Amino acid sequence: MSRAESSALPEIxxxxxxxxxxxxxxxxLSNLVDLRGARHLRVAMAAVIEDEAGGLxxxxxxxxxxxxxxxxxxxxxxxxxxx
Numbered sequence: 191m192s193r194a195e196s197s198a199l200p201e202i203x204x205x206x207x208x209x210x211x212x213x214x215x216x217x218x219l220s221n222l223v224d225l226r227g228a229r230h231l232r233v234a235m236a237a238v239i240e241d242e243a244g245g246l247x248x249x250x251x252x253x254x255x256x257x258x259x260x261x262x263x264x265x266x267x268x269x270x271x272x273x
Contacts, residue, residue, distance in 0.1 A: 233268040234260060
């Protein structure tokens with residue numbers, strides 16, 4: 191696995207909904223020199239949310255057992271096929 195770098199900042203929007211938040215993000219992964227031959231990309235999507243009282247909650251598509259570790263290979267649960 192290798193780290194994908196992007197020169198563009200992600201576009202993030204947050205909407206308040208009944209009983210929660212809706213978060214949407216778009217990230218452009220272009221000009222990835224070291225990934226040109228890859229047919230599939232494994233992506234980790236995660237967030238750390240701090241509430242008004244300072245408490246933290248950890249969100250991700252998948253977490254390994256134990257304390258949160260967003261760099262663990264098991265967290266890269268979304269597989270995207272390149273065309």
